[in-house]
Amino acid sequence: MLPTTGCIYNVRMTTSKALETLQHVPIFADLSATELSFLAERAVPRDYAPGEVIFTEGEPCAGLLVVETGKVRIYKSSPNGREQVLSLEGPGSSIAELPVFDGGNYPASTAAVDATRLYFIRKQDFHSLCLVHPNVALKVLKVVGARLRRLVGIIEELSFATVRSRLIAHLLRIAAEGKKTPAGIEAQLPASNQELASQIGTVRELVSRNLSRLQAEGLIQMEGKTLLIPSPRKLQAELEENEAGR
Amino acid sequence: MLPTTGCIYNVRMTTSKALETLQHVPIFADLSATELSFLAERAVPRDYAPGEVIFTEGEPCAGLLVVETGKVRIYKSSPNGREQVLSLEGPGSSIAELPVFDGGNYPASTAAVDATRLYFIRKQDFHSLCLVHPNVALKVLKVVGARLRRLVGIIEELSFATVRSRLIAHLLRIAAEGKKTPAGIEAQLPASNQELASQIGTVRELVSRNLSRLQAEGLIQMEGKTLLIPSPRKLQAELEENEAGR
């Protein structure tokens, strides 16, 4: 049985950590300390194991989620078992602002990639916050805007670019977050080719083949899941060669 | 030379028509008459010929657009000349709310389909409106939400469905706006197969072939640009058969 004092202590801890996290969420950027604590007190932490599904496309939406630690992927899945990742969200990201606002169901599913801790904020708490603090709505609009741009980007790639191009483009995006070494840019690939495939909207085998080919062409090097791009410029050039083209 | 009185008369006419149009725009739904006239007085009408480009992807965004008459298409185009339509907007739709808000450039291009009249509202006028009237931001959020859902839908189709499925799905969507006749549902196809192709993200030829095939299978009938679907249920069934599948 839990000692009462311990329990209270836990709640306080949770709240202060929540505060810490919420502070760094873009949509809460310019809330006062008081307002933040209002939220933090109401934020319910939830933990997920790697791979665990957080919510599924089509479910009604109960509230806003904020990532504290870990990483989640938002994706669509086809009846045939294929998946298309729409976005990956790390610590400090808010999720599902949209259905919270328009009242509709989740347009896609979300699952934890790593072990993940989220905060859950009930729809109504968030709503009341927005009414008092109209700036929040504006921030949400910015975040949603960025999301919309990303989606348009995905559509563009899917409808104009080959798997090869999409893969290259994706590697370059990954590389943008890697670190420079004398030998080139070094970055980490996703845990499996399957995952990489669903991020660019294709199947495992094509990723495998195309990676081999890029390696054979000397455009990339791989050691396990570590990617080395000796010359990002060459890779980039490879992209423009096909002029995103189909 | 224009007589002064005529000029004033014109301005008044424009304003009152603008008022009429703005009233029916979702994001302005619950503005007071005063607020609407504030906007209407500042709304600049602009006319476009069929096919004329209204703005191009990547341009900085100057303001919000509202469709009064006609129809516009929002689309991405590839260097190879292919196009992917993201959405079609008719009278009463607002366009480019997003870049107005997040300050970024237009994520896609827009062109008039028919002869079109738009109202242009300067960014700053719209901004000041939003500050006074926070509800507008919430409405915008809903509109943007719907848009985001549509984009997710496009991504889903592009990455999971064949051209045939996409075409069928699109025909059914068109049919939803057609009218019932004893012989089935009757609706109007876009002006050219090329256009239809870019709406579902493929090329002219595939549209042509697939339409022929659907006709041969007795699932649709065509007379010029008029589409007749004898049994929407059969067509729908055809869709589910492949389970949106690849």
Add this chain to the structure above:
DNA sequence: ATCGTGGTGTGACAAAAGTCATTCTGCCGA
């Protein structure tokens, strides 16, 4: 050491998408 398991690499194939060239058709203007 051996087995199982999950992810990988690959060859052989099948299906779908896209390209090219050519022909057909309906329609407008001379």
Add this chain to the structure above:
DNA sequence: TCGGCAGAATGACTTTTGTCACACCACGAT
């Protein structure tokens, strides 16, 4: 009525994508 022309249809072909089957690790548990 005759060209001429744009869009549409169509056959032949290529490329890309996806599927299936199977062999091959690497690694942890037994």
